[in-house]
Amino acid sequence: MDTAQRSGCPINLTLEMLGDRWSLIIIRDLMFGNRRHFRELLTQSEEGIASNILADRLRRLTESGLLSRRDDPSHKQKGIYSLTEPSIQLVPLLAQMGAWGRRHTQASEELSIRAELLEEGGPAMWTAFMEELRALHLGAPVPERSVFAELQAAYLAVVAKNARAE
Amino acid sequence: MDTAQRSGCPINLTLEMLGDRWSLIIIRDLMFGNRRHFRELLTQSEEGIASNILADRLRRLTESGLLSRRDDPSHKQKGIYSLTEPSIQLVPLLAQMGAWGRRHTQASEELSIRAELLEEGGPAMWTAFMEELRALHLGAPVPERSVFAELQAAYLAVVAKNARAE
């Protein structure tokens, strides 16, 4: 899988890197959920990834340059996983994926609101979000606009609305 | 896999439908290579899919509404596979995937030219291509612009250029 590539097609090579059921889930959680530790990724996502799968994917993604890991100074065993420039550039792909899923699967309202906002926001919002991710994950200067906060606020608003409607 | 979904997240549901190493390859070939028969999909793609996997994926994709199959009147055993509206709407996703792969993998120049054009063309080109796919696969009226021809011409130009340079 490392050396023997099936073809030089960019779509194929992307699939060889990310074409499984978990890699993009992990990147999604890092990106939209700001989960940075193993335990957070393990327990706080709805899909319920197994610890061995998570460990394997974190290793693979790190090896292929999509994630980086550094030690957490507050805890000798904890590692902090970060997105890298290549994985930050997956924002448009994940936005399109969310937009498609929102239309063509039975996605829940609560979990679709972020996809809806990202779709409406378009490329301008994507680049703003990428700027913010560079600040959060790569130490770049913090931009004024926080797309993350916008998405989170919208999500919580839908959750609150639906809780009231029950 | 049919009934038990891991979560209602649109990204997750998209991954559950398309998150493997072959489904999008097949859709790509149908979309950009205009392969419509089992044999064409089996033999004319660089990645070399096995026939059992192809049969399995064609069945799954058809069941989930991403492809449709009709009999070929010229041959009792042949089927003609077509994209459906949901899979035609994967154009922006595949465009983003190609754009990402072109930047972050060692994609070959020849196979990257389509991705490059689609990226430069942007949403206007994507919707034009989707119109054309609706004509090719769903019997919609044929639009004036043929993105398919543009992509093919660019691809052949690069192939010719590289053949000369050898």
Next chain:
DNA sequence: ACAACCAGTTGCATATCGAAATCAGTTTTT
């Protein structure tokens, strides 16, 4: 000292994947 927490690892059962060979029906060639 102790309990809770941390990032994984190990072992094992099951499910899925994948390559090659094979299959039966259909069409084309001789």
Next chain:
DNA sequence: AAAAACTGATTTCGATATGCAACTGGTTGT
């Protein structure tokens, strides 16, 4: 009419991936 080639698969079987639960070796807070 017989043989050859083509068609969309299916079968076989080994390899790989997944999922679950228990476990490891260490760290932190009380």
